[in-house]
Amino acid sequence: MENQFTRGGAMYKKVDIKDYEYLKNIVGIENTLFENEVGHDYHKDELGGISNPPDLVLKVDNAFQISQIMKYAYENTIPVVVRGSGTGLVGASVAMHGGIMIDMTKMNRFLDLDLNNLTLTLEPGVLLMDIYKHVEEQDLFYPPDPGEKSATIGGNISTNAGGMRAVKYGVTRDYVRELEIVLPNGELFTTGGKVVKNSSGYALKDLMIGAEGTLGIITKATLKLLPLPKYSISLLLPFPSIELAIECVPKIIKSKAIPTAIEFIQKEVLLYAEDFLGKKFPDKSAEAYILLSFDGNTLESVEADYSKVANLCIKEGALDAYIVDTEERKKDVWSARGAFLEAIKASTDLMDECDVVVPRDKVADFIKFTKELEEKYKVRIPSFGHAGDGNLHIYVCKDGMEESKWEKVLEDVFEEMYSRAREYKGLVSGEHGIGFAKKKYLFEQIGDVQIGIMQGIKSVFDPKFILNPGKVVK
Amino acid sequence: MENQFTRGGAMYKKVDIKDYEYLKNIVGIENTLFENEVGHDYHKDELGGISNPPDLVLKVDNAFQISQIMKYAYENTIPVVVRGSGTGLVGASVAMHGGIMIDMTKMNRFLDLDLNNLTLTLEPGVLLMDIYKHVEEQDLFYPPDPGEKSATIGGNISTNAGGMRAVKYGVTRDYVRELEIVLPNGELFTTGGKVVKNSSGYALKDLMIGAEGTLGIITKATLKLLPLPKYSISLLLPFPSIELAIECVPKIIKSKAIPTAIEFIQKEVLLYAEDFLGKKFPDKSAEAYILLSFDGNTLESVEADYSKVANLCIKEGALDAYIVDTEERKKDVWSARGAFLEAIKASTDLMDECDVVVPRDKVADFIKFTKELEEKYKVRIPSFGHAGDGNLHIYVCKDGMEESKWEKVLEDVFEEMYSRAREYKGLVSGEHGIGFAKKKYLFEQIGDVQIGIMQGIKSVFDPKFILNPGKVVK
Numbered sequence: 013m014e015n016q017f018t019r020g021g022a023m024y025k026k027v028d029i030k031d032y033e034y035l036k037n038i039v040g041i042e043n044t045l046f047e048n049e050v051g052h053d054y055h056k057d058e059l060g061g062i063s064n065p066p067d068l069v070l071k072v073d074n075a076f077q078i079s080q081i082m083k084y085a086y087e088n089t090i091p092v093v094v095r096g097s098g099t100g101l102v103g104a105s106v107a108m109h110g111g112i113m114i115d116m117t118k119m120n121r122f123l124d125l126d127l128n129n130l131t132l133t134l135e136p137g138v139l140l141m142d143i144y145k146h147v148e149e150q151d152l153f154y155p156p157d158p159g160e161k162s163a164t165i166g167g168n169i170s171t172n173a174g175g176m177r178a179v180k181y182g183v184t185r186d187y188v189r190e191l192e193i194v195l196p197n198g199e200l201f202t203t204g205g206k207v208v209k210n211s212s213g214y215a216l217k218d219l220m221i222g223a224e225g226t227l228g229i230i231t232k233a234t235l236k237l238l239p240l241p242k243y244s245i246s247l248l249l250p251f252p253s254i255e256l257a258i259e260c261v262p263k264i265i266k267s268k269a270i271p272t273a274i275e276f277i278q279k280e281v282l283l284y285a286e287d288f289l290g291k292k293f294p295d296k297s298a299e300a301y302i303l304l305s306f307d308g309n310t311l312e313s314v315e316a317d318y319s320k321v322a323n324l325c326i327k328e329g330a331l332d333a334y335i336v337d338t339e340e341r342k343k344d345v346w347s348a349r350g351a352f353l354e355a356i357k358a359s360t361d362l363m364d365e366c367d368v369v370v371p372r373d374k375v376a377d378f379i380k381f382t383k384e385l386e387e388k389y390k391v392r393i394p395s396f397g398h399a400g401d402g403n404l405h406i407y408v409c410k411d412g413m414e415e416s417k418w419e420k421v422l423e424d425v426f427e428e429m430y431s432r433a434r435e436y437k438g439l440v441s442g443e444h445g446i447g448f449a450k451k452k453y454l455f456e457q458i459g460d461v462q463i464g465i466m467q468g469i470k471s472v473f474d475p476k477f478i479l480n481p482g483k484v485v486k
Numbered sequence: 487m488e489n490q491f492t493r494g495g496a497m498y499k500k501v502d503i504k505d506y507e508y509l510k511n512i513v514g515i516e517n518t519l520f521e522n523e524v525g526h527d528y529h530k531d532e533l534g535g536i537s538n539p540p541d542l543v544l545k546v547d548n549a550f551q552i553s554q555i556m557k558y559a560y561e562n563t564i565p566v567v568v569r570g571s572g573t574g575l576v577g578a579s580v581a582m583h584g585g586i587m588i589d590m591t592k593m594n595r596f597l598d599l600d601l602n603n604l605t606l607t608l609e610p611g612v613l614l615m616d617i618y619k620h621v622e623e624q625d626l627f628y629p630p631d632p633g634e635k636s637a638t639i640g641g642n643i644s645t646n647a648g649g650m651r652a653v654k655y656g657v658t659r660d661y662v663r664e665l666e667i668v669l670p671n672g673e674l675f676t677t678g679g680k681v682v683k684n685s686s687g688y689a690l691k692d693l694m695i696g697a698e699g700t701l702g703i704i705t706k707a708t709l710k711l712l713p714l715p716k717y718s719i720s721l722l723l724p725f726p727s728i729e730l731a732i733e734c735v736p737k738i739i740k741s742k743a744i745p746t747a748i749e750f751i752q753k754e755v756l757l758y759a760e761d762f763l764g765k766k767f768p769d770k771s772a773e774a775y776i777l778l779s780f781d782g783n784t785l786e787s788v789e790a791d792y793s794k795v796a797n798l799c800i801k802e803g804a805l806d807a808y809i810v811d812t813e814e815r816k817k818d819v820w821s822a823r824g825a826f827l828e829a830i831k832a833s834t835d836l837m838d839e840c841d842v843v844v845p846r847d848k849v850a851d852f853i854k855f856t857k858e859l860e861e862k863y864k865v866r867i868p869s870f871g872h873a874g875d876g877n878l879h880i881y882v883c884k885d886g887m888e889e890s891k892w893e894k895v896l897e898d899v900f901e902e903m904y905s906r907a908r909e910y911k912g913l914v915s916g917e918h919g920i921g922f923a924k925k926k927y928l929f930e931q932i933g934d935v936q937i938g939i940m941q942g943i944k945s946v947f948d949p950k951f952i953l954n955p956g957k958v959v960k
Contacts, residue, residue, distance in 0.1 A: 128736035128847035151742065174683040183683055185692075186660060201935045206845040208875035209648040209657055209916035211696050213928050213958055214940045218659075218692035222685050239742030262602035268625065268713030310787040317783075371680040373602035401682035442683035454687050461675045465946055466688045472942030484687055 024109055024478070025088050027067035035070060035112070038080050043071035043118070053098065054113055055106070058160075060362050062103035062448055066093060066113035073118055075194060075231035082229070083198030085112055085478055092196075093480050094225045096137060096164030100171065101365055102447030104224040108482050114229070116166055122146055123232070129206045131189055133234040136166025143235075153240040155181035157273070158443065159350055166230045172222035174443035176273040176349075179400035180307075181238075183443070185221045192232035193220060196474040206234055219469070224445050226480045227473040241307035243314045244272070246336035248345060249325050250298030254278050256329045257300040258376035261399045264304075265372060267324055269317045274400025275349055276375075277301040281356065281394050285348045288355035293348050294341065298331055302399065303349060352396045353405065360392070360409035364422055364449075368433040369403040369442030381432055382406055389421050403442030430456065446484045454484070498583055498952070499562050501541035509544060509586070512554050517545035517592070527572065528587055529580070532634075534836050536577035536922055540567060540587035547592055549668060549705035556703070557672030559586055559952055566670075567954050568699045570611060570638030574645065575839055576921030578698040582956050588703070590640055596620055597706070603680045605663055607708045610640025617709075627714040629655035631747070632917065633824055640704050646696035648917035650747040650823075653874035654781075655712075657917070659695045666706035667694060670948040680708055693943070698919050700954045701947040715781035717788045718746070720810035720819060723799050724772030728752050730803045731774040732850035735873045738778075739846060741798055743791045748874025749823055750849075751775040755830065755868050759822045762829035767822050768815065772805055776873065777823060826870045827879065834866070834883035838896055838923075842907040843877040843916030855906055856880055863895050877916030904930065920958045928958075 025031075027046075036044040045051070046068050056063040072078050085092045091111030098105055107113050120137035125147065132147060132154070141161035143154050157175035158168060167173070169191070174183040190204035193216075204210060204217040220228055251257035258276050279299050286293055295301075304321060308314040322333035336342050357363060370378055379395060386393045392411055397404040408425050410418050430440060430453040440446065440453045455463055466485045470477070499505075501520075510518040519525070520542050530537040546552050559566045565585030572579055581587050594611035599621065606621060606628070615635035617628050631649035632642060641647070643665070648657040664678035667690075678684060678691040694702055725731035732750050753773050760767055769775075778795060782788040796807035810816050831837060844852055849871075856867045866885055871878040882899050884892050904914060904927040914920065914927045929937055940959045944951070 126845075127740050129845050130739060172683075172685045172689075174685070178682050182660070185689075186656070195935070199935050201933070203932075203936065205843070205911055205913050207843040207877075207913055207916065208652050208846075209646075209843050209872075209877045210913055211646045211648070211841075211915040211917050211919045212913040213696075213920055213932060213936070214701075214943055215646075215659075215689070215692050215696050216936060216939060218689045218695075221692075222687075222689050227688075239744060265604055266601050270713060308787065310784060310790060313782065313784045313787045367685075369679075369681040369683050371600075371603050372682075398683075403681075403683045437679055439679050439681055439684055439686040441685040442681065443685050445685045446687055458677075458687060459675070461669070461673050462677065462687070462690060465690060468946030469688055469943060472939055472946060 024091050027090060038077050039070045039072055045069040057098050057100040057103055057105050059101045062106050064106055064108050066107035067110045069113045069115055071115040071118050075200060078194045078229055078231055079198045079200055082194055082196060086197045089476055091478050091481050094229050096167035097162050099160045099163045101444045102449040104445055104447030104483050108448060130237045131206050131234050132237055136230045137164050139164060147237055148240060151240045152237040154237055156184045156187055169221055169230055169233060170225050171445040179274055180270050180272045187236045188221055189236050190234035191217050191220055191230055193228040194231055195228050196479040224447055224484050226484050242309045243311050244307040245314055245318055246305045246342055247318050247322060248334040248336055249302045249330040250332055251300045251330055254300035254379055255376050257302050258379060258399050260325050260328045262373040264321050269321050272305040272307045275303045276399040277303055281352055281396050284355035284359045285351045288358050289351050294344055356394050356407045360411050362410040363407045366406040366429050367441045367444040368438050370433055370436045370438030372402045374436040375399050375402055385425050385428060389425055391421050448483055498565050501564060512551050513544045513546055519543040531572050531574040531577055531579050533575045536580050538580055538582050540581035541584045543587045543589055545589040545592050552668045552703055552705055553672045553674055556668055556670060560671045563950055565952050565955050568703050570641035571636050573634045573637045575918045576923040578919055578921030578957050582922060604711045605680050605708050606711055610704045611638050613638060621711055625714045626711045628711055630658045630661055643695055643704055643707060644699050645919040653748055654744050654746045661710045662695055663710050664708035665691050665694055665704055667702040668705055669702050670953040698921055698958050700958050716783045717785050718781040719788050719792055720779045720816055721792050721796060722808040722810055723776045723804040724806055725774045725804055728774035728853055729850050731776050732873050734799050734802045736847040738795055743795050746779040746781050749777045750873040751777055755826055755870050758829035758833045759825045762832050763825050768818055830868050830881045834885050836884040837881045840880040840903050841915045841918040842912050844907055844910045844912030846876045848910040849873050849876055859899050859902060863899055865895050922957055
């Protein structure tokens with residue numbers, strides 16, 4: 013059987029010319045890329061190290077096309093991977109088994125902005141940055157704020173993306189009201205509704221959120237919106253050390269102020285961002301910073317909150333407190349923060365990332381631990397992250413290290429970090445997901461019972477294991 | 487095989503004296519009720535019509551006991567139902583197949599109030615009213631606010647209970663950070679953590695929430711808390727008609743004020759509550775009312791919100807606007823609201839409830855429709871509910887109707903209501919769940935594809951169908 017082969021234990025059919033002919037008729041030849049036409053961008057996502065070409069890329073326009081593609085793929089046991097902007101960091105949208113890649117970026121239409129119910133219905137290929145623009149025109153607010161604004165909302169839902177405003181507003185999961193899904197066998201269903209409450213059977217909508225495209229394909233989503241807060245002010249607090257800075261965070265939380273975001277910044281990373289952006293940060297006299305934002309509908313309430321936090325932090329060792337209230341200054345500060353990932357990436361030849369989340373009062377200890385690992389393994393490990401919600405982004409940098417040594421160092425450092433996160437009762441991923449790269453650490457953390465259940469759930473949705481095979485669960 | 491029998495297609499073993507001897511040793515004889523010792527309260531939940539005795543009641547003290555019980559039940563294929571306070575309204579905790587009932591009410595300990603992470607870890611048998619008291623002592627706030635304060639938190643999580651403050655604060659799901667679960671085969675696992683973000687594998691925690699005790703047994707939970715808002719004020723708005731009252735609600739939402747709660751009240755139901763409580767409501771001059779609450783950390787922001795809403799509603803036809811700001815007055819108003827269910831119950835010999843949730847801008851139409859049904863079927867259908875989140879509580883009252891006629895009327899009225907809810911893109915249950923009583927309407931709504939997936943998920947968790955069989959899914 014020439015066109016059959018074993019990949020990962022399953023018998024997948026390789027896409028051949030007959031499949032190509034059939035599938036290109038669904039989306040049109042102008043939306044089909046076959047074999048050599050498939051560009052390198054489609055082989056990988058945003059973090060290096062994991063790469064494989066799909067046999068065929070189909071740029072879809074609607075759910076019906078997706079349903080037809082899946083019916084065919086299901087009948088013929090062809091693996092299918094769904095891709096948005098490809099900004100993922102764990103290889104979740106890499107076609108590890110080849111097959112069909114469905115490119116969702118053309119499904120980027122806004123369908124309904126409902127002012128009575130404060131909801132936005134849209135296609136999964138809409139970019140995060142376009143959502144903000146679209147709803148702010150109506151004085152509305154989509155709170156989730158992941159760093160990568162060119163990600164699609166479908167990708168955000170599939171990873172349960174978090175971002176900076178999670179301290180006050182929660183994560184993507186908290187803003188998804190309804191999903192339309194195409195199953196691996198091509199069937200379509202809708203789960204949830206334009207409703208606040210839902211106790212109507214098992215939480216299939218929530219199961220789809222964060223499933224990284226392994227259970228079904230999101231073809232439409234309805235998001236919950238909030239009124240846009242009238243006032244928003246940021247506060248930049250310099251500290252003599254990163255430990256002192258981060259140790260303030262649980263105290264801020266305990267003080268019952270509710271910041272929108274609490275980010276920690278290390279001078280080292282700030283300097284990379286200045287280099288990368290070619291732009292100066294307003295202050296770099298200190299070793300470390302906490303950057304906070306506050307929002308609300310009266311100036312009084314916002315001022316009360318930030319004054320309380322500024323006073324508290326100065327008492328706890330902050331060197332000063334800069335109020336960032338002009339639009340220009342806000343842009344300077346937050347664009348530096350927004351460039352950290354790209355800046356660290358530009359500072360080295362290769363890196364890998366650890367996206368653990370730990371209880372808020374363990375963040376300082378965890379960062380201290382990464383400094384010890386830097387010493388122990390003689391490797392650079394810059395980090396930044398969401399001090400307010402315990403989610404860290406830690407980068408192990410290759411810096412030209414010899415390949416075989418690098419692999420060993422990376423494995424050992426990762427093993428130590430994830431094992432320490434488990435000790436602190438943290439989790440493997442706060443917002444980037446498991447994908448292909450972090451499966452080992454998920455398995456180590458949650459053990460056979462939960463993995464067994466997850467694999468069982470996978471089989472229920474996708475009995476032939478054709479949809480994004482080899483991701484999240486085996 | 488004398489001790490084997492078929493119930494609902496599955497072969498369950500009837501609890502015999504040997505089982506009793508084994509199981510009573512796990513929890514102690516003082517915590518065991520067998521056959522005739524099982525009181526009538528254990529046969530049913532809060533809404534009439536569904537009743538069946540368990541063979542054995544076991545009052546458990548800890549997760550280890552539960553794990554041992556489940557191992558035994560699994561090996562012997564004995565059905566098991568978990569019960570908290572028994573305040574459910576859809577028969578979810580009724581032992582329809584007999585077997586073992588696990589009474590969780592003794593597992594009611596607070597385990598950890600973590601001020602650094604703003605979380606509360608507790609056992610599932612803690613009552614909702616005790617949670618409020620416990621956290622308010624620390625100036626903290628558990629936002630979900632279901633009407634029935636003597637429900638257990640385990641029950642609240644199992645139904646994804648909503649309540650009145652959902653408009654601003656969301657539902658139980660939004661406040662569950664971590665769950666410890668015993669599976670039907672006795673295995674134990676923990677899902678989630680004391681963390682804000684989580685993208686670590688499939689959302690098993692979310693799947694457990696709202697599963698009505700059919701997938702696993704919750705033995706410990708960690709809840710997210712918020713700082714207690716400093717100010718809280720209610721606003722009572724009389725209207726000449728219920729339609730006019732409810733039609734204001736989408737306009738309030740559109741105005742971008744964010745009330746904590748928006749309830750609608752009909753004069754008829756108010757009078758039942760006065761009778762039931764033997765206490766006068768502050769005003770009953772009008773046909774209908776909207777009752778709102780607002781909270782915040784500055785008086786200015788709360789005042790700004792309620793003034794805006796009061797002015798808007800007066801423009802839209804409200805007869806007046808009463809500000810309810812003293813503790814005593816607040817208690818008068820909200821205790822009347824809290825008594826509606828019991829008051830309607832006391833007004834008739836038997837009733838059944840419809841807990842649909844519809845988009846906010848369909849609430850007025852839906853209530854109008856129930857009035858038409860009252861006329862058409864010559865049956866009393868009082869209602870109240872959460873206008874702000876689209877969740878209605880509608881009661882069809884028997885009022886001494888002849889039994890066979892009642893059954894037909896109830897079936898027809900329910901069929902019409904759920905079918906109208908589907909038209910409005912609403913869902914079968916906003917907060918009370920599906921349990922035994924609403925399965926038919928869930929099936930009609932979501933169809934074979936989703937039901938098939940839900941049944942598949944049930945099989946993954948509970949391959950022998952011993953845990954709360956016949957609930958939610960077949």
